[in-house]
Amino acid sequence: MSAASPPLSAASPPMFLAPTDRIVAGDRVVLDGPEGRHAATVRRVRPGERVDCTDGAGLLVRCQVTAAGRDRLDLAVLERDRQPPPQPRIVVIQALPKADRGELAVELLTEVGVDEVVPWAAARCVQRWSGDRGQRALARWRSVAREAAKQSRRTWLPAVAELASTAAVTARLPAADLGVVLHPNAAARLAAAAVPATGTVVIVVGPEGGLDAAELDAFAAADATAYRLGPTVLRTSTAGVVAVATLLARSPRWTRRA
Numbered sequence: 001m002s003a004a005s006p007p008l009s010a011a012s013p014p015m016f017l018a019p020t021d022r023i024v025a026g027d028r029v030v031l032d033g034p035e036g037r038h039a040a041t042v043r044r045v046r047p048g049e050r051v052d053c054t055d056g057a058g059l060l061v062r063c064q065v066t067a068a069g070r071d072r073l074d075l076a077v078l079e080r081d082r083q084p085p086p087q088p089r090i091v092v093i094q095a096l097p098k099a100d101r102g103e104l105a106v107e108l109l110t111e112v113g114v115d116e117v118v119p120w121a122a123a124r125c126v127q128r129w130s131g132d133r134g135q136r137a138l139a140r141w142r143s144v145a146r147e148a149a150k151q152s153r154r155t156w157l158p159a160v161a162e163l164a165s166t167a168a169v170t171a172r173l174p175a176a177d178l179g180v181v182l183h184p185n186a187a188a189r190l191a192a193a194a195v196p197a198t199g200t201v202v203i204v205v206g207p208e209g210g211l212d213a214a215e216l217d218a219f220a221a222a223d224a225t226a227y228r229l230g231p232t233v234l235r236t237s238t239a240g241v242v243a244v245a246t247l248l249a250r251s252p253r254w255t256r257r258a
Helices: 033-042 101-112 131-151 166-175 213-221 236-248
Strands: 015-017 028-031 050-054 059-068 073-082 089-095 116-120 178-182 200-205 225-228
Touching (some): 015 033, 028 050, 033 073, 050 073, 089 166, 101 131, 101 236, 116 131, 178 236, 200 236, 213 225
Antiparallel strands (some): 050 059
């Protein structure tokens, strides 16, 4: 008879972002500003409850609330934990999806653990970023990544890069330890790809209209390999997260015992 599984713990405490200099030392932390207001007013966190704080760069501070005001929490530090950057590093080059599906893609990629999202102006993208509109869209992607990182309790926040051209995407690929280009007609299956234990994995996700011939040629010349996910064709906003999960399931990030 196998040993009984340990009982499941209670729900994880909420996580909030704080500047490094606020939480790196000392036995007390004051959480104020927008995060403190959200914790006290929206989440209605109360004295005696547990919360966690992170600087988004690997520092996790476990705390207990000692006092709650209208727009701040006073916290007693219980424990600090410095977590290393996860390996391998996962970068997704995301072609701009239609409408708000780009924000969905960023949210899902952040939750699954992607370390960097690069918006890409692919040749067949219907969506275009330019001028103030492009800056507003980029700001929304970054805001979505920040909130999704807190929800999924990440101590390392993902970067959301500036809009990239095809030339800039191509330049990233030769340095990758695994360069993946998603294509529904590729001969190779992503589920069979060798996943490096360290280094960088770069995954290129094309737009709704697919990659054009020039893009495919450029990526192949940059040592990236085309892979298919499965028998169905996914939307660009969901293909990336499925590809990342396929690789992470066979990487140390998901297989290493905690």
